Amino acid sequence: MIEVKNLHKGFNGEEILKGITTSFKRGKTNLIIGTSGSGKTVFLKCLLGLFAPEKGSIIYDGKVYSELDEEEQRGLRESMGMVFQGSALFDSMTVEENIMFPLRMFTKQKKAEMLDRANTVIDRVQLINANKKLPSEISGGMQKRVAIARAIVTRPNYLFCDEPNSGLDPKTATVIDNLIQEITEEYDITTVINTHDMNSVMEIGEKIIFLRYGNLEWEGDKSQIFKTDNEAVTDFVYSSNLFKKVRNAQLKGL
Template identity: 60%
Template sequence: MIEAIDIHKSFDDKEVLKGISTKFEKGKTNLIIGQSGSGKTVLLKSLVGLHDITSGDIRYDDNSFLSMDNASKKRLRQDIGMLFQGSALFDSLTVEENVRFPLDMFTDWNLEKKRERANFCINRVKLENANHKFPSEISGGMQKRVAIARAIALNPKYLFCDEPNSGLDPRTSIVIDELIHEITKEFDMTTIVNTHDMNSVMGIGENIIFIYEGRKLWEGTKDDIFHVQNKELEDFIFASKLFKKIKENNG
């Protein structure tokens, strides 16, 4: 579990996060949603330690991240998997080498063991026979699956996904969502997904927080969202005719 406690974050004189408190539960896909500029990306980067917060606390399984010394933070970061918006693969490395990269960086395993783990992760995301291909030789959806395989290579306790469906077609997006959901359950991780994709919300949103102008305005599940009494969230969700129709059908 990851807990945010009264998080404030300012850049110079502009306050971007304004007292956000929430819990991201273990074994669930926890979603942060909100329009562009709402602060959801800043929140995600603050949780993972890419931004220093102005005040508040972040706790990983009851351990304060802010109170950790550098050695403890380094150990924690080895328990964190990151799925970046643009996949962030190394163009000059093969699929297998990309997946093996964190193992090369953070373990003293021999090459055979690292290859074995990389192959396990590649097969888990259903990319058999792609080991020796380069990122430029595979599709965007396949690149995203490579990035997921790399993110789970160190068997992390926590998985952060920044706009995982960015640039993907709807069908491929569903595949990526289902894969993230499956591995969250399979490895019992605390997964946090930053997204504005309502298909993701309705597909895998087990715990959802809605950020608006730096504040948490709502929290619930995908089943709760149709009964929401919050104008800003309603405007965000039902901006499309599709979701207006879904709401009408649900009562």
């Protein structure tokens, strides 16, 4: 579980995050949504320990990050997995090598142990016959699977995903959403996803926070978001005819 209390962060005198307080439960898919400039990326980087807030605290399973010494902070960061926008795979490495990279960086495992662990997560994300292929030789959806496998290969307690469906067609995006949710439940991970994809909200939004101008404007789940009277949220969510129809159906109880 991650708890955020009164978080403030700014740059060059401009306040980006303005006192955010919320929590993200373990074993749940927690989504951060909002328009461009809402503070989503800055918030995610604070959660990752890349940005230090000016005020407030972030608590990981009872541990206040700012109160940890340098070694403890490094250990906590090593318990985090990250799925980057665009996958961020190493072009010159095979699928297998990409997935093993965190193990080489953060563990002292022998090669046979790393290979065994890599193959375990390769099987879990259903990467069939892809071990020796380069990223350029596989589809975008398969690249996302590699990114997920790499993120979970070290058995993280926390999984962060930045626009994991970026560049994918709707069908493949749904498959990736469901895979992330399944892994979150199976491994009992605290998963936080930064997204603008409303299909993701509908599919896996067990906890959703909506940021607006650096403030937490609304929070709830995927069923509640269709019923909210918050005008900023409805403007964001129902910007297409599809979601207007969904909202009308929800309100009519259909």
